[in-house]
Amino acid sequence: MTRFFHWLFPHPLLTVLLALVWILLQNNFSAGMVVYGVILGIVITKGTAVWWPERPGNINLARMFSYSIIVLWDIMIANIQVAWIVISVPNNKLKPAWIVVPLDLVQPEAITVLAGTITLTPGTVSADLSDEGHSLLVHVLHTDDPQADLDEIKQRYERRLKEIFL
Amino acid sequence: MSFEIIGTYLVGICLLIGSGFALVGTIGLLKFNDPMTRLHAPTKVGTIGIGALLLASMIHSYTYGDGSMHELLIMAFLFVTAPISANFIAKVNIHKGSCETPPAPPRDDTWSTLNVPEADRTLFPVEEE
Numbered sequence: 278m279t280r281f282f283h284w285l286f287p288h289p290l291l292t293v294l295l296a297l298v299w300i301l302l303q304n305n306f307s308a309g310m311v312v313y314g315v316i317l318g319i320v321i322t323k324g325t326a327v328w329w330p331e332r333p334g335n336i337n338l339a340r341m342f343s344y345s346i347i348v349l350w351d352i353m354i355a356n357i358q359v360a361w362i363v364i365s366v367p368n369n370k371l372k373p374a375w376i377v378v379p380l381d382l383v384q385p386e387a388i389t390v391l392a393g394t395i396t397l398t399p400g401t402v403s404a405d406l407s408d409e410g411h412s413l414l415v416h417v418l419h420t421d422d423p424q425a426d427l428d429e430i431k432q433r434y435e436r437r438l439k440e441i442f443l
Numbered sequence: 444m445s446f447e448i449i450g451t452y453l454v455g456i457c458l459l460i461g462s463g464f465a466l467v468g469t470i471g472l473l474k475f476n477d478p479m480t481r482l483h484a485p486t487k488v489g490t491i492g493i494g495a496l497l498l499a500s501m502i503h504s505y506t507y508g509d510g511s512m513h514e515l516l517i518m519a520f521l522f523v524t525a526p527i528s529a530n531f532i533a534k535v536n537i538h539k540g541s542c543e544t545p546p547a548p549p550r551d552d553t554w555s556t557l558n559v560p561e562a563d564r565t566l567f568p569v570e571e572e
Contacts, residue, residue: 359483364467364470373477373480375546377545392530399490402483405534414545
């Protein structure tokens with residue numbers, strides 16, 4: 278039974294996500310749409326499973342949800358801070374800096390989420406990954422203390438992501 | 444009736460917030476004089492600017508029509524794709540040497556962008572070499 282489940286749903290979460298996207302695209306919620314969305318979810322995941330043979334590890338969905346809330350809140354706060362920097366700080370007083378974040382995360386999915394989070398939060402852009410994936414290069418718009426920014430990324434985002442991607 | 448009035452005011456507030464952040468983002472794009480800092484300005488437009496405008500669209504559709512959830516999808520796709528373009532612009536800047544050379548990574552040899560085969564290095568010479 279479990280083998281059949283694995284055969285039918287190579288990526289169960291992706292199937293659910295595709296069904297959800299289909300329902301949102303249709304803009305109405307009915308049983309027929311759900312069935313059609315699930316069929317699409319199965320066909321697409323089966324069709325593309327060849328190119329994505331390894332399934333990502335377990336994801337703690339509840340923690341993922343609280344992480345999204347924290348990130349959305351941080352985006353709003355950082356937006357206001359950066360808007361103030363843009364308006365008030367003259368160009369010659371701006372202190373941009375490179376930060377090198379040593380990564381404890383190993384899963385590619387987790388590193389992608391961390392890099393995406395850093396870019397979406399205004400004031401920081403993740404620029405590059407080292408060639409073997411052990412550190413992340415981050416550009417900061419304006420900082421007096423790069424070490425504090427580094428600690429915040431490690432403490433606030435990476436520590437939580439380690440609990441999400443088990 | 445009052446429901447529609449509240450909806451209208453909410454839509455107005457969201458539109459003002461969204462366009463305000465879009466304006467600040469554009470000011471930043473014009474004001475900064477270095478490609479890497481300039482990259483930071485549009486991130487605001489991409490997140491809270493578009494977010495507030497889409498929220499206004501959603502509130503409007505729920506107040507006056509039968510509602511629409513498409514905006515959530517636009518938001519999700521934008522959040523997934525925006526970091527990728529920022530990442531590519533940053534990589535181009537590193538290659539062209541139009542910003543400070545980034546510090547070397549502590550544990551690995553080099554950054555993956557700079558990790559090009561010997562034969563290709565003459566095509567796009569990197570500043571530090």
